[in-house]
Amino acid sequence: RYGLIEEENQIGAATGLAYTTAGGDILSIEVTHYPGKGNLKLTGKLGGVMQESAQAAFSYVRSRAEQLNIDSDFYEKYDIHIHVPAGATPKDGPSAGITIATALVSSLTGRAIRREVGMTGEITLRGRVLPIGGLKEKALSAHRAGLRTIILPEDNEKDIENIPESVREGLEFIPVKHLDEVLEIALVKEEE
Amino acid sequence: RYGLIEEENQIGAATGLAYTTAGGDILSIEVTHYPGKGNLKLTGKLGGVMQESAQAAFSYVRSRAEQLNIDSDFYEKYDIHIHVPAGATPKDGPSAGITIATALVSSLTGRAIRREVGMTGEITLRGRVLPIGGLKEKALSAHRAGLRTIILPEDNEKDIENIPESVREGLEFIPVKHLDEVLEIALVKEEE
Amino acid sequence: RYGLIEEENQIGAATGLAYTTAGGDILSIEVTHYPGKGNLKLTGKLGGVMQESAQAAFSYVRSRAEQLNIDSDFYEKYDIHIHVPAGATPKDGPSAGITIATALVSSLTGRAIRREVGMTGEITLRGRVLPIGGLKEKALSAHRAGLRTIILPEDNEKDIENIPESVREGLEFIPVKHLDEVLEIALVKEEE
Amino acid sequence: RYGLIEEENQIGAATGLAYTTAGGDILSIEVTHYPGKGNLKLTGKLGGVMQESAQAAFSYVRSRAEQLNIDSDFYEKYDIHIHVPAGATPKDGPSAGITIATALVSSLTGRAIRREVGMTGEITLRGRVLPIGGLKEKALSAHRAGLRTIILPEDNEKDIENIPESVREGLEFIPVKHLDEVLEIALVKEEE
Amino acid sequence: RYGLIEEENQIGAATGLAYTTAGGDILSIEVTHYPGKGNLKLTGKLGGVMQESAQAAFSYVRSRAEQLNIDSDFYEKYDIHIHVPAGATPKDGPSAGITIATALVSSLTGRAIRREVGMTGEITLRGRVLPIGGLKEKALSAHRAGLRTIILPEDNEKDIENIPESVREGLEFIPVKHLDEVLEIALVKEEE
Amino acid sequence: RYGLIEEENQIGAATGLAYTTAGGDILSIEVTHYPGKGNLKLTGKLGGVMQESAQAAFSYVRSRAEQLNIDSDFYEKYDIHIHVPAGATPKDGPSAGITIATALVSSLTGRAIRREVGMTGEITLRGRVLPIGGLKEKALSAHRAGLRTIILPEDNEKDIENIPESVREGLEFIPVKHLDEVLEIALVKEEE
Numbered sequence A, B, C, D, E, F: 001r002y003g004l005i006e007e008e009n010q011i012g013a014a015t016g017l018a019y020t021t022a023g024g025d026i027l028s029i030e031v032t033h034y035p036g037k038g039n040l041k042l043t044g045k046l047g048g049v050m051q052e053s054a055q056a057a058f059s060y061v062r063s064r065a066e067q068l069n070i071d072s073d074f075y076e077k078y079d080i081h082i083h084v085p086a087g088a089t090p091k092d093g094p095s096a097g098i099t100i101a102t103a104l105v106s107s108l109t110g111r112a113i114r115r116e117v118g119m120t121g122e123i124t125l126r127g128r129v130l131p132i133g134g135l136k137e138k139a140l141s142a143h144r145a146g147l148r149t150i151i152l153p154e155d156n157e158k159d160i161e162n163i164p165e166s167v168r169e170g171l172e173f174i175p176v177k178h179l180d181e182v183l184e185i186a187l188v189k190e191e192e
């Protein structure tokens, strides 16, 4: 059902946490690629900041292709599409950065993403994870959707104490400083 | 006659169901392709959300070309045009996603679409079918136009009971979760 | 003289019928092509709907190139320009669709268009002719300009009776469902 | 001196006649070309209608390249620049069409334009010359600038009588229907 | 120091004279080129008229490449950047035309520009120098900055008498009709 | 922690000083490059002046590639991305010019940038460093963040005396006229 967590681990789909004036929500970020000419397409009624955030995530992945086990000329052999349903809902902000990066790596490596993991954090070109807003509301929506693990920026660790204990008990919070840690947690191990 | 169902099964034309402030309507979504350079053209006074919806449908088809029996380098040998008459009527929203995808697959495979089938549902990059609004009004317009089968998102199954019984009796409702099911129902079997 | 019918049958120039708040008018739609790189140029202060209408006409012609006796790689060897004088008058709407398609076929095949024929009708990607508005005003302007034959959409046949008899007598009205019929009527036979 | 006629016959510079709310004025339209990739550049604070007018003139020249003694692949070996000084003055309207076409032919053939000739008239893709407004004001400015010959659309011949006799006496008015006539009058004969 | 004249003759940097509602100012116009693909970049918060003016200057240089001793295929081997500091100050108008052309020629030939020369004048595609406004204010700012020579359009020669005598005495005014004269004056002789 | 100085010397990340109506702030400017087609991407909600400033910095680096020990065809083998976190904060102005140029040189040469150095100054195409505003506020923020060295334009040397002595004592101020001096100070020596 839409709005709940995935039924299986997915390749190319990561779960982000959004925060709007209407409260928190979970966001499924989808990435696909196919033979093409190196174009990047961004859809889902994304505002300018979120589009730039996706471009930063894309550049991070391109600059680290070799270490991530991605064929280094993928950028000229494939087109890549990043889409965020539902298509009629406006979305913006930088906090989906690490979620987009994770979905990109998953699509390009074929490694699945753990279905019970949600995440939030701005990404920089160096893979740094910067702080975000609305952690409490995001945690509430993660809890409602059935997630078990929340990856968050280390700079937001201090905000965990403001989350109601009933919510905190059902969720594991993992503060991170760099995208490498996010990928380590969110991607299914190849031997699994 | 315009506004009624097709007189024959068509290649590259699928029937969608639209919902506006003026009520429900049926929508013929046309796709054609011809030798070209890989361009995608979208016309018919489509709003931004509907254009992005068409791009998501196009990416789904490209990422599944092999399974759909589509020549995998069609994207660089053809130009593709998606048009939604009537050209002066503004149209928007994500609910034509599965209709666009179906018309695309029909045009590229040469398989006809059953003339008595109408459909509504948002599509994601993974081919998931997301819920839509206005099912009652859409069903009324389908009934008026002479359709017999309505494909709808599984998440909208609960809304069927709000449709007047006189309308429900003449229509078969088929809830789906994935585009594969849509294609199975809407495309004419090759041996037919 | 400008505003009257052509003095000779023309290659690449078809006569459309327009309807504005100021009444009906005839419209000369010009098409030319020359060695180029496959670009399509649209000029004459055309609104968005009319530009999309020209793109639909162009796609119809490209998808039927072989049947229309047009060299199938014309799209990469020529540039094509569609222009609608007078250049300072804003124009919009989908009803010039079949006129644009006819002028395109004339330019690309070198077959002339009968000077006494005027036409109005929206075109779809499949060559269907959809209904238009303002038939009465269009017929009056056709009569004033000296046209003898009006091609119109079958769905508008019912509107003929609203045209004053004095105008109706001097004009032949030919309702059509598909562009093939338009071309059969408007293009001069090759043996002529 | 700026605002007066050229001191010598020029290659690639034709004199047009403009009409604004501030009265008539003469307009020097400059064209140059140089080795390039087939780009067309339009400058001089030109409005949309005047830019489209230049594109129509350019298409006319391209479609008649052979008859005009222009190398038929000039469009891919040169860049072409059309500029209308003074650069800070906004300009618009279709009536510079034949002036632009004349300057283009002059630049591409190397044939000079007679310095005492001014002209006004919309051009179509077929080289037709359509009527313009403000002939009286244009004639006054032509007279002030020292021009001797005015090329005008045949449909404006009736407006000559409204020009004051003192102005009419010093000017020769030549009504035309087609650009071929304009070129015959304005370009210096090769044997001259 | 910024706002004063250059400390040495410069390659690719010419001094223009600007006139705004705040009075006159000097403007350093910088041009650089480097291996590339033929792109022209314009920066420095330039308005539309000034950008078009730069394009006219660029076309003049391209059409006279041979006479100016510039390699005729420079346009496809280099990218060219024209920048006008200070980057936060809006600038517009056509009067920097000859300054931009001079800086372009300097950059592409490697010939330095005399540090004590300032200039103002619109340029046309044929290299004509058209009149400008604000000569008095421009002369005052040239004087303050330490310039010694002012190149100005011949049509502005009559305005020199309005400049205060104390300013006129320290400056040499050279009226010109064509860019060739500007280059003769502003560029350092090769044997120097 | 975000808002404090880097924990280690970084390749491709330089520290700028910003000045807004809300006071001073430090700004981490990130540059990365990877195999590509010569595209330059600019993100981080940058205003028009800051984007042009980045283009000027990029042109300076391209025109001096050889002297800077950068492979001269890097511009066609790599894509380059300049990003300024935090992505949701609007940024503008020319004063980040030398910081962007320094981060570019660092990324393209692989030489690290000293973590204790902050800088501010507009850059021109010739590498000149032009004056900036808000030096006092910028110095305060540099002090709070833990920086030790401030590179500033020579034209701003006179503004140092307005900075409170408690702040001045902990910082070394180095006035510069040209980017070469900036790189000499900010880049780690190769033998280090």
Ligand SMILES: [Ca+2]
Residues within 6 Å of the ligand: A019, A092, A093, A094, A095, A096, A132
């Ligand atoms: Ca956000």
Ligand SMILES: [Ca+2]
Residues within 6 Å of the ligand: A148, A149, A172
């Ligand atoms: Ca866990």
Ligand SMILES: [Ca+2]
Residues within 6 Å of the ligand: B019, B092, B093, B094, B095, B096, B132
């Ligand atoms: Ca909808």
Ligand SMILES: [Ca+2]
Residues within 6 Å of the ligand: B148, B149, B172
């Ligand atoms: Ca059935």
Ligand SMILES: [Ca+2]
Residues within 6 Å of the ligand: C019, C092, C093, C094, C095, C096, C132
């Ligand atoms: Ca219409």
Ligand SMILES: [Ca+2]
Residues within 6 Å of the ligand: C148, C149, C172
């Ligand atoms: Ca007849």
Ligand SMILES: [Ca+2]
Residues within 6 Å of the ligand: D019, D092, D093, D094, D095, D096, D132
């Ligand atoms: Ca006009």
Ligand SMILES: [Ca+2]
Residues within 6 Å of the ligand: D148, D149, D172
């Ligand atoms: Ca004469």
Ligand SMILES: [Ca+2]
Residues within 6 Å of the ligand: E019, E092, E093, E094, E095, E096, E132
């Ligand atoms: Ca100016």
Ligand SMILES: [Ca+2]
Residues within 6 Å of the ligand: E148, E149, E172
């Ligand atoms: Ca002197």
Ligand SMILES: [Ca+2]
Residues within 6 Å of the ligand: F019, F092, F093, F094, F095, F096, F132
């Ligand atoms: Ca600034």
Ligand SMILES: [Ca+2]
Residues within 6 Å of the ligand: F148, F149, F172
């Ligand atoms: Ca130090």
